[in-house]
Amino acid sequence: xxxxxxxxxxxxxxxxxxxxxxxxxxxxxxxxxxxxxxxxxxxxxxxxxxxxxxxxxxxxxxxxxxxxxxxxxxxxxxxxxxxxxxxxxxxxxxxxxxxxxxxxxxxxxxxxxxxxxxxxxxxxxxxxxxxxxxxxxxxxxxxxxxxxxxxxxxxxxxxxxxxxxxxxxxxxxxxxxxxxxxxxxxxxxxxxxxxxxxxxxxxxxxxxxxxxxxxxxxxxxxxxxxxxxxxxxxxxxxxxxxxxxxxxxxxxxxxxxxxxxxxxxxxxxxxxxxxxxxxxxxxxxxxxxxxxxxxxxxxxxxxxxxxxxxxxxxxxxxxxxxxxxxxxxxxxxxxxxxxxxxxxxxxxxxxxxxxxxxxxxxxxxxxxxxxxxxxxxxxxxxxxxxxxxxxxxxxxxxxxxxxxxxxxxxxxxxxxxxxxxxxxxxxxxxxxxxxxxxxxxxxxxxxxxxxxxxxxxxxxxxxxxxxxxxxxxxxxxxxxxxxxxxxxxxxxxxxxxxxxxxxxxxxxxxxxxxxxxxxxxxxxxxxxxxxxxxxxxxxxxxxxxxxxxxxxxx
Numbered sequence: 001x002x003x004x005x006x007x008x009x010x011x012x013x014x015x016x017x018x019x020x021x022x023x024x025x026x027x028x029x030x031x032x033x034x035x036x037x038x039x040x041x042x043x044x045x046x047x048x049x050x051x052x053x054x055x056x057x058x059x060x061x062x063x064x065x066x067x068x069x070x071x072x073x074x075x076x077x078x079x080x081x082x083x084x085x086x087x088x089x090x091x092x093x094x095x096x097x098x099x100x101x102x103x104x105x106x107x108x109x110x111x112x113x114x115x116x117x118x119x120x121x122x123x124x125x126x127x128x129x130x131x132x133x134x135x136x137x138x139x140x141x142x143x144x145x146x147x148x149x150x151x152x153x154x155x156x157x158x159x160x161x162x163x164x165x166x167x168x169x170x171x172x173x174x175x176x177x178x179x180x181x182x183x184x185x186x187x188x189x190x191x192x193x194x195x196x197x198x199x200x201x202x203x204x205x206x207x208x209x210x211x212x213x214x215x216x217x218x219x220x221x222x223x224x225x226x227x228x229x230x231x232x233x234x235x236x237x238x239x240x241x242x243x244x245x246x247x248x249x250x251x252x253x254x255x256x257x258x259x260x261x262x263x264x265x266x267x268x269x270x271x272x273x274x275x276x277x278x279x280x281x282x283x284x285x286x287x288x289x290x291x292x293x294x295x296x297x298x299x300x301x302x303x304x305x306x307x308x309x310x311x312x313x314x315x316x317x318x319x320x321x322x323x324x325x326x327x328x329x330x331x332x333x334x335x336x337x338x339x340x341x342x343x344x345x346x347x348x349x350x351x352x353x354x355x356x357x358x359x360x361x362x363x364x365x366x367x368x369x370x371x372x373x374x375x376x377x378x379x380x381x382x383x384x385x386x387x388x389x390x391x392x393x394x395x396x397x398x399x400x401x402x403x404x405x406x407x408x409x410x411x412x413x414x415x416x417x418x419x420x421x422x423x424x425x426x427x428x429x430x431x432x433x434x435x436x437x438x439x440x441x442x443x444x445x446x447x448x449x450x451x452x453x454x455x456x457x458x459x460x461x462x463x464x465x466x467x468x469x470x471x472x473x474x475x476x477x478x479x480x481x482x483x484x485x486x487x488x489x490x491x492x493x494x495x496x497x498x499x500x501x502x503x504x505x506x507x508x509x510x511x512x513x514x515x516x517x518x519x520x521x522x523x524x525x526x527x528x529x530x531x532x533x534x535x536x537x538x539x540x541x542x543x544x545x546x547x548x549x550x551x552x553x554x
Contacts, residue, residue: 020532027524029510029542038134042523047074053324060088061515062505063330064280065522071287080295082470086281089125092272101467108469111431112461121272122364122412124463129267133516143279150268151387151403153257160444161247162393172221173249179215180241182207252391256552301342302497309500327501334472344496351488357473359423359466363416363438366459370411371448394441395422415442427464434462475513480543493537513550
């Protein structure tokens with residue numbers, strides 16, 4: 001298909017088939033927030049790009065995906081990345097890695113140099129892959145990225161409720177709450193018909209009730225002591241219904257693992273999440289894409305003659321000019337609006353001024369003994385945690401245990417992953433004070449964190465993504481109830497300069513904050529450039545709920 005034909009078909013939408021319609025429906029949010037829009041295929045046969053030049057701005061997951069796909073289609077692709085690494089928010093910290101943030105004076109400063117032991121790592125950005133994120137899984141399979149299970153929840157995980165100074169095992173909170181609620185409902189049943197009889201039996205099994213419909217505790221909640229061969233094990237005493245309700249445990253995101261995006265089975269790349277972006281970059285280069293790292297884009301212009309885009313970027317002390325038929329921007333919107341834009345439409349500039357990114361922080365620790373797994377040779381049965389997450393009302397919000405290298409000597413933990421006000425508070429602190437606050441929260445879940453030889457300060461790291469240069473946040477903070485967000489989301493689905501400048505990334509997808517959303521957006525833009533997908537967005541748009549899709553429904 002010639003370039004002119006592509007433009008005409010894109011403008012009219014005449015070549016949109018069922019598969020493209022499914023992707024378009026998903027990208028516009030009309031398939032629901034969990035939709036991936038997966039079509040099973042991305043690119044047509046052959047090389048319809050015919051050597052047309054494409055500039056891709058930003059080597060995040062979407063930029064790398066677009067670079068690979070467009071290079072495979074015969075386009076001449078150059079990727080400009082402002083940082084000295086690819087991956088964007090897909091970042092894995094290893095020994096020797098230097099982390100930088102923007103300080104209160106606007107200067108870029110080093111916050112940490114990772115001191116983990118060799119072979120240990122921690123995912124500072126994406127940390128898990130849902131089983132229904134088909135694009136991510138397919139690229140991993142095709143590019144040889146080995147995956148292993150990621151454990152979202154175990155019944156041995158802990159919860160520290162926001163309104164109680166106690167720490168409970170997940171199994172006690174989950175099963176005692178279920179038992180009490182089942183008993184309360186059973187008390188209301190007075191009919192003697194067959195259906196009510198079946199419902200009573202359902203509640204008996206569901207809540208582990210006794211023959212009288214009462215909840216008196218259950219082995220589902222664990223044992224009072226370690227079971228021994230000499231005596232029958234005694235179930236742990238049931239937490240009172242009043243204590244459970246007054247604790248507000250559900251407000252600590254206790255039920256996030258049952259939300260669709262976090263349901264089992266989940267995966268992670270063996271050895272670190274950044275193996276995905278390394279594989280994407282490797283395959284894009286093999287397909288012909290060129291990469292320029294340390295290239296900070298300063299100015300972008302739409303050619304008024306309809307010939308594409310021109311831009312200026314700085315690398316070191318030198319300034320360079322580039323032009324191309326197409327430009328695909330994976331630059332986070334808060335960064336993009338700081339770049340000088342020429343001949344862009346007023347609605348576009350209004351849209352990028354509107355979109356904010358969420359504040360979010362992570363903390364990582366190295367532990368010199370995997371104390372959470374417990375002492376296999378001893379009598380202490382209080383740990384036995386192999387993966388999963390403990391939840392707390394403390395600023396740290398959650399503590400992740402590694403889902404890999406079980407039974408080894410040492411390990412790393414995600415000692416905080418928080419959002420919004422909690423992230424704002426943590427991010428304002430100096431690196432050492434962040435670690436101090438995170439340690440305080442971890443001690444409430446595991447007193448072992450008080451031992452600085454076991455969990456050394458010097459082997460802790462933190463990151464406030466809203467302060468990271470060229471990122472300035474975790475993900476787009478879309479709010480579906482705002483009409484202005486609907487207008488901005490729709491605007492960013494459409495290219496500028498007729499078909500010259502495209503925005504991509506999870507920031508403009510139904511899955512903000514997820515790598516699947518980034519890849520889906522890249523596929524959408526690729527098909528717009530090919531003329532398979534219409535350039536104009538559908539009249540009806542549904543904006544994603546960023547809080548629900550990144551933090552869970554709570």
